[in-house]
Amino acid sequence: MTRQPDAPRHVVTSTADADTVVRRLSRDGWSVQEGFALTDAAFDVSTERLVLHGRISDPDTLQLAVLAAARGAGVVAVCDTDSPMGRALVDDLSRLGAVQLGAGPGTPAPAAADDNGTGVVPLVPEQQALLDRLAAGDTIAAAAAAEFLSLRTANRRIAEARALFGVRTTREAVLAYLRQRGTGG
Structure with missing residues (x-):
């Protein structure tokens, strides 16, 4: 079975931005709903290349959007990211994979509030934990088991x-992570 690419996950602050993203995804062959x-x-x-879009205005809609993303659908959500x-x-979408903030084609969401032009690559906590374990010498399988993944x-x-680090190998990613963390390289 061929692995499908991860579905897009965008969080934007306006319907105009959502329309821009939805048009771009539609041109790229995604079905929009x-x-x-x-x-x-x-x-x-995930094989249907389906993107769902709309405004997140209450916890129930938020839950539906995250569930849709977990099931493999793309999501374009309009929501104030400061609320x-x-x-x-x-946070919830980031647990599933990369999230794009805004209408730009490559604006990854910060994993923490430290993404202020410092050059820090934003990683979700699961990525940090896995890279920490790999840096300590664990295999990927052992790291996954230890993190309950x-x-x-x-x-x-x-x-x-x-x-995110722009590297080809896991070893290079671990080294880049260690350099970013300031503990080696």
Whole structure:
């Protein structure tokens, strides 16, 4: 079975930005649907190249958006990222993979409030924990087990970290992470 690329996850602050992202994704071959409710009986919808979009205005809609993303659908959510609900949305989506903030094609969401032009690569906590364990000498399988992740999820998180650091190998990602952390290289 061919692995599908990760579905896009965007959090924007205006409907105009959402429209821009949705148009771009549509041109790239994604099917677009308004709202976050999935009616498909199959849990995994990643092969359908489906993007759901809409405004996050309450906790129930937030939950539907995160569930849709977990099932493999792309998400374009309109939400104030400075609000508690917006921060919760970005945090929850970040656990699934990279999240883009804004309409730009490559604006990764910060994993913490330290992404202020310091050159720090934003990693989600799972990525940091895995890279810490790899730096300590664990195998990917051992690191995944210690972090209560499936091997597939661990490999995906590490691949995302490689992409964020702009490197090809896991060893290079660990070294870049250690340099960023300031403890070696």
